Amino acid sequence: MDRPRILIAAGAAVLLIVGVIIVSLVYGSREREQASQQPPPTPTRTGPLALVQVPAPQAASADCATLLGKLPTTLSSGDTVLKKATLADPAPPATAAWTDEKTDPVVLRCGLDKPAELTPTTDKLRSVSGVAWLPEDGPDATTWYLADRNVYVAVTIPSTAGTGVIQGLSEVVSSTLPKKF
Incomplete structure (x- = not known):
């Protein structure tokens, strides 16, 4: 009589572990999908801004x-x-x-x-x-x-x-x- 109870308890433990794995895979994939759909954070530019020189003959006007x-x-x-x-x-x-x-x-x-x-x-x-x-x-x-x-x-x-x-x-x-x- 103890053997069936042990098998049932072991089976329930295995089902519980499998359920936790499945839930973590499903929710983890949703979080990864949401993260991949969001644009990456925009980097902040710091320091002086470099600009290319262009001809400006009247710049000193x-x-x-x-x-x-x-x-x-x-x-x-x-x-x-x-x-x-x-x-x-x-x-x-x-x-x-x-x-x-x-x-x-x-x-x-x-x-x-x-x-x-x-x-x-x-x-x-x-x-x-x-x-x-x-x-x-x-x-x-x-x-x-x-x-x-x-x-x-x-x-x-x-x-x-x-x-x-x-x-x-x-x-x-x-x-x-x-x-x-």
Whole structure:
């Protein structure tokens, strides 16, 4: 009579162990599946921001100096606040950037040559807060070229940023640089 009880107890113990293994496999695979569906955490960028030098023959102009002196320390990008970045040496002249240290930065360059895309027949100009811009879309960003002032400015804005960036910068341009025409 003790032998059947021992077999039943042993069988119950084996079933309990098998059940625990099955439950851990099922829940463990769900957690791994959920973890694989979530994007990896975005690394934080620290330190000065390195930017490539580009030709900017008017970078030392009074207009660029005035504009750079009036740029805000922060810009709104959707729900994110971008802070003005420290640029790595040698920093390009008449350049500023803003970042949240997680996404690609917004970069402003003043004193550039006239963009080839800006012609008298250009029909792609957009007015933002009274400022004419020529947007050129790229795969990951749009570069906005200032079209109606005495100096050419380019603002490269990542695709992930909202429209607040160009609106904020347009307000500064409008109050700082006189219209060319």
